[in-house]
Amino acid sequence: MSNVPFLPPSSPFVLPSDPFEQLMAAYGVQLQYMKGHECPCVLGNLEVPGSPDPACTTCNGRGTYWDTPSEPFFGLLTHIGRTNYGNEPGSVMDPTQGNVWEASPTITIPPSQVGPWTQATVYDAFIEPNAPQRFNTTLVVGGNPYLPYRQGLSIASTGAVRVYDATTHSVVSGVGYTVSSGGVFLADTYPNGTAYTVEYYADPVYVVFRTAGGAPHFRPLGAVGNPLPLRLHCQLLDIWTRSRSGSNTSTSPFAFGSG
Structure with a gap:
């Protein structure tokens, strides 16, 4: 069979x-x-x-x-x-x-x-x-200042950005910044190549x-x-x-x- x-x-x-x-x-x-x-x-x-x-x-x-x-x-x-x-x-x-x-x-x-x-x-x-999820994106002064996730974007008015000081080899918090069209721009002048991290929801x-x-x-x-x-x-x-x-x-x- x-x-x-x-x-x-x-x-x-x-x-x-x-x-x-x-x-x-x-x-x-x-x-x-x-x-x-x-x-x-x-x-x-x-x-x-x-x-x-x-x-x-x-x-x-x-x-x-x-x-x-x-x-x-x-x-x-x-x-x-x-x-x-x-x-x-x-x-x-x-x-x-x-x-x-x-x-x-x-x-x-x-x-x-x-x-x-x-x-x-x-x-x-x-x-x-x-x-929305919480993201951390590192940007560089002189490079592209725009975040990858911009839909439903929410960034705190203060405390969301930290800058790396290559001279002291430390992270600086409390820096000033502005947000426009999904871009995050540092308020103070930093040399090109300075890295900064943005915490946001999107x-x-x-x-x-x-x-x-x-x-x-x-x-x-x-x-x-x-x-x-x-x-x-x-x-x-x-x-x-x-x-x-x-x-x-x-x-x-x-x-x-x-x-």
């Missing part, structure tokens, strides 16, 4: 669209979509062909820039603790960038959420609004950018013939911008500064 494996029928064991929509409504989060564009400065940089122009005022020297955020919609954002999906949010020591805050969520958009985000692809970005931003499975694909859920939910593997903006950081002073609120 031959051993024939049992294959269950596709229905009702698959998740039809109605229960899936109910699942998303119960466990989904609010998101905003930002369409990404590859900047032509990458090919226009004659000094280093194929690399972004650090002086580009549109992309902040990263080769990619984004449109303004869309209206909010609901989707599923999950951090799956498997090596092929990426770890949950946490701090990690990167061999090139040093200590970084990393997260690699999977964003799932149900078919009912119709909008430009259904065409999302690599380099597009998603904001998780109304989910909504996290995720870029569709992954080595494995980074391109958009559709989840095989739902009855035959029905629209399928879109799944996107993303990466938290911090490490992404550090690896593509520029040195200009663009005021574009959606190009994102160095992390």
